[in-house]
Amino acid sequence: xxxxxxxxxxxxxxxxxxxxxxxxxxxxxxxxxxxxxxxxxxxxxxxxxxxxxxxxxxxxxxxxxxxxxxxxxxxxxxxxxxxxxxxxxxxxxxxxxxxxxxxxxxxxxxxxxxxxxxxxxxxxxxxxxxxxxxxxxxxxx
Amino acid sequence: xxxxxxxxxxxxxxxxxxxxxxxxxxxxxxxxxxxxxxxxxxxxxxxxxxxxxxxxxxxxxxxxxxxxxxxxxxxxxxxxxxxxxxxxxxxxxxxxxxxxxxxxxxxxxxxxxxxxxxxxxxxxxxxxxxxxxxxxxxxxx
Amino acid sequence: xxxxxxxxxxxxxxxxxxxxxxxxxxxxxxxxxxxxxxxxxxxxxxxxxxxxxxxxxxxxxxxxxxxxxxxxxxxxxxxxxxxxxxxxxxxxxxxxxxxxxxxxxxxxxxxxxxxxxxxxxxxxxxxxxxxxxxxxxxxxx
Amino acid sequence: xxxxxxxxxxxxxxxxxxxxxxxxxxxxxxxxxxxxxxxxxxxxxxxxxxxxxxxxxxxxxxxxxxxxxxxxxxxxxxxxxxxxxxxxxxxxxxxxxxxxxxxxxxxxxxxxxxxxxxxxxxxxxxxxxxxxxxxxxxxxx
Numbered sequence: 001x002x003x004x005x006x007x008x009x010x011x012x013x014x015x016x017x018x019x020x021x022x023x024x025x026x027x028x029x030x031x032x033x034x035x036x037x038x039x040x041x042x043x044x045x046x047x048x049x050x051x052x053x054x055x056x057x058x059x060x061x062x063x064x065x066x067x068x069x070x071x072x073x074x075x076x077x078x079x080x081x082x083x084x085x086x087x088x089x090x091x092x093x094x095x096x097x098x099x100x101x102x103x104x105x106x107x108x109x110x111x112x113x114x115x116x117x118x119x120x121x122x123x124x125x126x127x128x129x130x131x132x133x134x135x136x137x138x139x140x141x
Numbered sequence: 142x143x144x145x146x147x148x149x150x151x152x153x154x155x156x157x158x159x160x161x162x163x164x165x166x167x168x169x170x171x172x173x174x175x176x177x178x179x180x181x182x183x184x185x186x187x188x189x190x191x192x193x194x195x196x197x198x199x200x201x202x203x204x205x206x207x208x209x210x211x212x213x214x215x216x217x218x219x220x221x222x223x224x225x226x227x228x229x230x231x232x233x234x235x236x237x238x239x240x241x242x243x244x245x246x247x248x249x250x251x252x253x254x255x256x257x258x259x260x261x262x263x264x265x266x267x268x269x270x271x272x273x274x275x276x277x278x279x280x281x282x
Numbered sequence: 283x284x285x286x287x288x289x290x291x292x293x294x295x296x297x298x299x300x301x302x303x304x305x306x307x308x309x310x311x312x313x314x315x316x317x318x319x320x321x322x323x324x325x326x327x328x329x330x331x332x333x334x335x336x337x338x339x340x341x342x343x344x345x346x347x348x349x350x351x352x353x354x355x356x357x358x359x360x361x362x363x364x365x366x367x368x369x370x371x372x373x374x375x376x377x378x379x380x381x382x383x384x385x386x387x388x389x390x391x392x393x394x395x396x397x398x399x400x401x402x403x404x405x406x407x408x409x410x411x412x413x414x415x416x417x418x419x420x421x422x423x
Numbered sequence: 424x425x426x427x428x429x430x431x432x433x434x435x436x437x438x439x440x441x442x443x444x445x446x447x448x449x450x451x452x453x454x455x456x457x458x459x460x461x462x463x464x465x466x467x468x469x470x471x472x473x474x475x476x477x478x479x480x481x482x483x484x485x486x487x488x489x490x491x492x493x494x495x496x497x498x499x500x501x502x503x504x505x506x507x508x509x510x511x512x513x514x515x516x517x518x519x520x521x522x523x524x525x526x527x528x529x530x531x532x533x534x535x536x537x538x539x540x541x542x543x544x545x546x547x548x549x550x551x552x553x554x555x556x557x558x559x560x561x562x563x564x
Contacts, residue, residue: 017189048158048218059196077189085226085508089529106512226367230388247371299471330440330500337482359471367508
């Protein structure tokens with residue numbers, strides 16, 4: 001199955017319907033059942049100790065899976081998260097971008113289920129977080 | 142087991158070490174193994190459709206469990222989230238506060254494990270989100 | 283909302299359509315959005331160290347939420363688990379029953395979402411496991 | 424990092440300390456941070472509708488991650504599951520083996536965190552279940 005939207009089309013759609021999400025990340029690429037996003041880290045993303053906050057990584061995981069799903073099903077702003085499990089694996093340094101790789105495992109009529117792995121750019125000792133994500137797809141009008 | 146810190150003491154601690162978290166919520170109360178927080182909802186917390194965004198509810202759940210745990214163990218800024226599972230149950234309206242009730246189920250030497258239930262203030266048809274949360278407690282120096 | 287089935291009716295239904303599940307547990311009670319089950323522990327439920335195995339507790343949580351949901355919606359054998367997050371809190375001794383308390387947080391048209399707390403009978407130091415559970419309800423024929 | 428145990432060594436260890444787990448599955452292979460297991464499906468693994476039960480898939484995911492972790496750290500029977508999130512993606516037919524691929528994402532001193540993807544042997548339309556798993560590693564004596 002090929003995506004119905006390019007990275008540029010998803011970025012334009014997000015910018016129009018959800019500007020906060022569009023400003024939060026850069027969509028690097030989308031492909032069949034996958035998407036790759038980059039999150040530049042700033043002061044407002046840090047927590048005590050100078051590492052990236054959990055909510056920043058959650059937002060990145062949630063957005064990455066939204067993008068992977070939108071690219072496959074086409075522009076459906078009302079697609080909503082129903083469930084996320086996120087495991088924080090190691091503390092990402094506050095001076096490197098985060099990179100998220102989203103992968104859809106099952107794209108059904110009602111639910112899109114998959115996972116997102118988050119890396120700290122330039123580190124090669126494994127991911128910093130991993131999420132299992134489920135989105136509900138609104139019924140066709 | 143009684144908490145080691147009052148709601149006021151946790152608020153003062155958060156304000157000093159994690160001002161972003163302190164500005165995000167109001168700590169209404171803490172008690173033995175529990176905490177109650179309030180999140181006023183603003184435009185930056187909304188998503189398409191005018192409901193509260195998933196990251197806002199995640200941040201509230203994460204912060205509420207941090208507060209419940211800090212109140213029990215005392216000021217340990219480096220206590221970090223290791224895992225969160227959040228289920229989004231219904232769409233909270235964008236014009237009402239969120240209220241979070243955190244409850245610790247197991248407070249061990251290394252991990253604090255529990256749950257957070259989030260309500261939309263003034264609605265009586267059940268919670269809008271529920272999270273299972275685990276925090277790692279840093280070893281004593 | 284009152285349940286459509288009693289504990290006896292759910293037990294009879296399970297015995298007819300899912301005898302393995304019926305033999306696994308005893309349904310102690312059902313009520314509005316809740317159910318309470320008891321699991322007698324035997325040698326086949328233990329793991330190294332003499333404590334109850336994770337799969338035994340998972341099966342109990344899964345069954346307890348199935349029972350709570352069936353009682354509310356009526357006999358629908360094809361109701362299936364879509365997602366479970368289970369946190370193991372402390373090791374239950376191998377010589378005590380387990381007791382599960384299931385609670386539905388959101389009973390929608392398509393999904394039933396809630397939680398199950400598992401105790402070791404006779405221990406008063408908190409639950410031994412906690413699960414967040416989602417079931418899919420089959421469409422009406 | 425290379426595993427400390429072969430598939431045969433893990434099988435022998437399981438057979439000696441946890442015969443129920445050893446009888447439940449076949450360990451096909453272990454490698455650096457990974458393991459692959461096969462579960463022959465029998466009548467006791469089915470649920471109404473003739474598909475494989477959730478507890479069977481949970482037990483397979485839990486065992487597969489236990490095997491992947493044991494192979495890396497060496498024989499530590501008291502390594503225990505602390506948390507599992509399992510998403511059921513599609514109903515596996517009752518007449519095909521299940522195959523589980525476990526992957527460790529972070530092997531720390533205290534926790535092993537990763538994921539398990541379960542396939543129905545011979546089907547090529549994606550996994551039937553996916554789990555995020557955390558094990559606690561006992562302290563060295």
